[in-house]
Amino acid sequence: MTATQDPPTVAIIGAGLAGTALALALLPHGIKPTIFESAGGFGTVGAGVIFGPNAARAMSLISPAAWKAFNTCLTRNRDASFWDTWFEFQDGRADATEAPWRLQRTGEKRDPAMASVHRAHFLAELAKQLPDDITQFRKTLTGLETSGGKSTLTFADGTTFEADLVIGCDGIKSRVREIMFSSQSPTAAPLPTYTGQIGYRALLPTSLVESILGPPAPNAALFRGPNGYIVTYPVSHGEQVNVVAAVKRPDISPGRDVMVLPDTHEALNAAFVNWRPEIRELLTHFPSADRWPLFDCPHGRRYVAPGGRVLLVGDAAHASTPHLGAGAGMAFEDAVILGNLLGDVVRGEGELEKAVEAYDAVRRVRTQGLIRRSREAAELHTTVGEGALPWDEVNRRTEALYRWAWEHDHEDELEKARKIMKGAYVRLDSI
Ligand SMILES: Cc1cc2nc3c(=O)[nH]c(=O)nc-3n(C[C@H](O)[C@H](O)[C@H](O)COP(=O)(O)OP(=O)(O)OC[C@H]3O[C@@H](n4cnc5c(N)ncnc54)[C@H](O)[C@@H]3O)c2cc1C
CATH class of the missing domain: 3.30.9.30 (D-Amino Acid Oxidase; Chain A, domain 2)
Structure with missing residues (x-):
C-alpha cells in the first residue's frame, strides 16, 4: 500500500515559458510552487513562437488550463490548402530554380500542423491560468545553498526562501546552473556557445x-x-x-x-x-x-545537482538554436514529465530524489538531441545552389529532422521515466 505525502515546497526560478508551464503542470498534482522572477512582471522579448505537434500535445497533457491558454492564442496557416503544412520551403535566390516543397504534418488531427503564437500574448495567457499569489516579481536569485535536503535561496533584495526542491527555469544564462556546478569546480558549468x-x-x-x-x-x-x-x-x-x-x-x-x-x-x-x-x-x-x-548550450552534464534537490528545466538546461522551431516546445515536454513524476511522489508512488533522477535521464537524451539536430537544420536551411546537395535530398533530410521533433511519444517517455524512478533498467535512445 502507498501513502500520500505532503507536497514538497517547490521554488521555480524564472517566469518565462518554462517556469509558467512547469507551474501549470504541478498544480493539478497538488503542488503549489512559488515562482521567483527578476523582472517586474510577466514579460518576454521577441515576437513570435512557432510550435510543432509535439509541443501542442505537451500542452494538452500539462493541464486543461495550459491547453486553454494555447488555444486562445494559436494562429494557424490561413489557407485551407496549407492546414496540413508546417512550412513551405522555397528557393530564396534571385535566380531561383527549385520548386517549392511543403513539409506536411504528422500526429493526431487535433494537433495543428503549424501553430504559432505571439510570444508576449501567450505568456500572458499562461500567467492568467496561475493563482494570483504564486509569483513574486523583482526577485533576482543570487545565492543558493543546500544542506540536509533543504535549499536556502537568497535574492538580490536580501530576502531568503527555503525550499525542498529548487527548479531553475532561468534561461540560457541560468544563475541556478552556475551555482549548481560551481560547487563541483569553477569551470564545470556549461556555458552558452555562439x-x-x-x-x-x-x-x-x-x-x-x-x-x-x-x-x-x-x-x-x-x-x-x-x-x-x-x-x-x-x-x-x-x-x-x-x-x-x-x-x-x-x-x-x-x-x-x-x-x-x-x-x-x-x-x-x-x-x-x-x-x-x-x-x-x-x-x-x-x-x-x-x-x-x-x-x-550543448553539454554532457546532468540537469540535476547531486542530492537531487536542485534541477534545471527549459533553456537553463538545454538552450538550442531556433532552426527547428522547437526550443520552447521542449520546455513544455519537460513540464509534462516532471509534473507527472512529482505527482507520483505526492501520491506516494515514488521518491523525490529518484523522480528528479528519472527526469534527468529521459529529458537529457531528448533535449540534447534537439540541440544537435537544430544545428543540422541550420546547415540544411542554407544548402542550395551550385555544388550543394540536390534539393530533394535536402528536403528528405530536413523532413527527417522535423519528424524526429514532432513524432515524440510523451506517454512512452513518461512510462520509461516511471520505470527508471522505480529502479528498472531502461534502454534510452542515443542523443
Ligand atoms: C530568435 C529565437 C527564436 C526562437 N523561436 C522559437 C520558436 O519558434 N519555437 C520554439 O519552440 N522555440 C523558439 N525559440 C526558443 C525559445 O525562445 C526558448 O526555448 C524559450 O523562450 C525558453 O524559455 P525559458 O522560460 O526556458 O527561458 P527564458 O524565456 O529565457 O526565461 C527565463 C526567465 O528567468 C528569469 N530570470 C533569469 N535569471 C533570473 C534570476 N537570477 N532570478 C530570477 N529570475 C531570473 C528571466 O527574467 C526570464 O523571465 C527561439 C529562440 C530564439 C533565440
Missing part, C-alpha cells in the same frame, strides 16, 4: 507582407539561401507576420552577455544581396536592423 549565426527579427502587418510576398504571407514559409534563410509565419490570429532572417556570421565573436547587437539596414540588405527582389524589399520594412547572435 553558433556562428545571427538573426534579424520583425513583426509586420500581414497586409504589407502579402502585398510584397504574395500568397506565402499568411502561411508559413521558409526561404533557403546559400548564406542564410528567412522564415515567415502568421501570428496574432493572422493580423501580423513574424519574420526572422538568419545569416551565417562565423567571423564575429559576440560576448556571452550580448543579447542584441546594433546594425544598419544597409548591412541587413547587403547580407541578402543575391536574393529574390521581393525578399529584399521585405527586409527594408524591418523597423529595426538590430541582430540577435544565436547561442545554444
